[in-house]
Amino acid sequence: xxxxxxxxxxxxxxPSGLHLSTxxxxxxxxxxxxxxxxxxxxxxxxxxxxxxxxxxxxxGAIKRMLEAGLIGEAEERPDPKLDDQxxxxxxxxxxxxSAASAEAARLEGLVSQARAKQLLPNPRxxxxxx
Amino acid sequence: xxxxxxxxxxxxxxxxxxxxxxxASHRADYGRLMSQLFEDQLQAAWGRGGRRALxxxxxxxxxxxxxxxxxxxxxxWSDPMRKGSxxxxxxxxxxxxxxxxxxxxNLLQYGLHLSIPWNPHELLWPQVRFTVWRYLYDAVIVxxxxxxxxxxxxxxxxxxxxxxxxxxxxxxxxxxxRIGLGLMALCLLLMATMGxxxxxxxxxxxxxxxxxx
Numbered sequence: 001x002x003x004x005x006x007x008x009x010x011x012x013x014x015p016s017g018l019h020l021s022t023x024x025x026x027x028x029x030x031x032x033x034x035x036x037x038x039x040x041x042x043x044x045x046x047x048x049x050x051x052x053x054x055x056x057x058x059x060g061a062i063k064r065m066l067e068a069g070l071i072g073e074a075e076e077r078p079d080p081k082l083d084d085q086x087x088x089x090x091x092x093x094x095x096x097x098s099a100a101s102a103e104a105a106r107l108e109g110l111v112s113q114a115r116a117k118q119l120l121p122n123p124r125x126x127x128x129x130x
Numbered sequence: 131x132x133x134x135x136x137x138x139x140x141x142x143x144x145x146x147x148x149x150x151x152x153x154a155s156h157r158a159d160y161g162r163l164m165s166q167l168f169e170d171q172l173q174a175a176w177g178r179g180g181r182r183a184l185x186x187x188x189x190x191x192x193x194x195x196x197x198x199x200x201x202x203x204x205x206x207w208s209d210p211m212r213k214g215s216x217x218x219x220x221x222x223x224x225x226x227x228x229x230x231x232x233x234x235x236n237l238l239q240y241g242l243h244l245s246i247p248w249n250p251h252e253l254l255w256p257q258v259r260f261t262v263w264r265y266l267y268d269a270v271i272v273x274x275x276x277x278x279x280x281x282x283x284x285x286x287x288x289x290x291x292x293x294x295x296x297x298x299x300x301x302x303x304x305x306x307x308r309i310g311l312g313l314m315a316l317c318l319l320l321m322a323t324m325g326x327x328x329x330x331x332x333x334x335x336x337x338x339x340x341x342x343x
Contacts (some may be wrong), residue, residue, distance in 0.1 A: 038163055039170045054194025055164035055171075056152075060201060063160060088163060 020103050023053055023061045028070065028092060028100040035074045035091040038062070062090065070096035137184055138176055142169050145191065151199045153206045218285040222278040222313055229274040230316070233323050272324060279317035282310055 020028075026045045030036060036044070042053050053061075065071045074089035092100070114120045145168045149161050168191065175183040232251055238244045254267070286307075 038167050042167065042171075052190060054190055054198070055167040056194045056198030058167065059160040059164050060198050063156070086162070086166060 020099060021061065022051075023057050024065055024070075025100065025103050026051055026053065027058070027061055027065065028096055028103070031071060031090060031092040031096070032100060035089045037087040037089050039087070041090070065096065066090075068095075069093055070099050137181055138169075138172050141172050141184060141188070145195075148192075148195050151195065153202050155206070156202045215285050218281045219310060219313070222281040222285070222317075225274045225278040225281070226313065226316060226320070229271050229320050229324065232271050233320055233327075236327075237323070272328075275317045275320040275324070279314060279321070282314045282317065285310060 026049060027041055030041045030044045030048075038055075038058055042058055045051050045053050062071065066073070070093060071090045072093050074091045111120065115122055142165070146165050149157055149164060152161065171187060171191075172184065175187045179186075235246055235249050235251060239246045239249060
């Protein structure tokens with residue numbers, strides 16, 4: 001069995017001046033496919049990743065990411081008729097997109113290292129011509 | 131959305147009380163949103179499993195609140211900008227102490243003719259014999275208020291890097307800071323009072339009605 005190539009280095013945390021916590025990365029991931037309000041983010045993170053974000057953690061992370069320019073507050077609402085006017089919607093900024101990509105690459109590097117050290121099974125090769 | 135059923139309303143009310151533990155600035159920005167989010171969680175839990183689900187929600191909610199209250203307070207205190215801001219506030223308050231007592235005591239004594247048993251300025255003034263010290267003393271009284279106003283104004287504004295605009299920007303950091311705004315108003319009041327006092331005292335000289343000024 002050929003040994004998978006181990007990456008030399010794992011990319012460092014994104015150079016946004018802010019250390020991305022797990023909660024922040026989950027929020028960035030949730031916003032990657034469109035703007036959402038706080039409860040929408042919380043529900044998606046809970047459903048997709050089985051991670052529970054409390055109101056304090058969620059809005060603490062949102063505050064820090066707004067200050068760092070990783071996310072922004074949306075001025076237009078998706079459909080004002082369908083939603084509570086008091087909700088605030090958030091969207092990913094280009095800096096937030098880069099930060100999320102850099103963090104994903106860093107995690108991918110870590111997963112590759114884990115595979116190389118046989119902590120994870122190697123993915124099955126895709127069959128050609130299927 | 132109003133929570134009509136009692137356990138939901140009581141939980142929402144209790145959570146709003148818990149939010150008082152957060153720093154005021156954080157509460158002002160995110161208190162309503164956190165409370166709304168928790169009410170959404172309460173509604174969902176109630177629909178899922180009634181009182182039992184509601185009770186299960188409280189454990190993580192308490193942990194979340196305690197850990198984030200500590201984090202927000204630590205964050206607030208460890209921020210060097212905010213620490214600097216507190217120092218500026220303390221410095222401005224200290225600088226204002228001399229002209230404030232000067233103006234208040236003189237207004238009481240000479241404006242309202244109230245007998246002051248001990249006026250530190252009257253006590254100090256005959257002791258200050260050297261001209262340089264007299265000028266210095268006058269300068270402290272006259273210039274303290276504008277200096278304090280400058281310190282407070284610098285505190286209201288902060289230079290920050292705006293990543294989205296790729297530019298430095300002055301931003302107002304302390305919206306509705308009562309102590310800071312109150313001290314700024316006091317500075318302006320002191321400056322106006324002293325201005326009127328000096329004009330009133332020197333007007334006869336300016337108009338040529340008095341020779342020795």
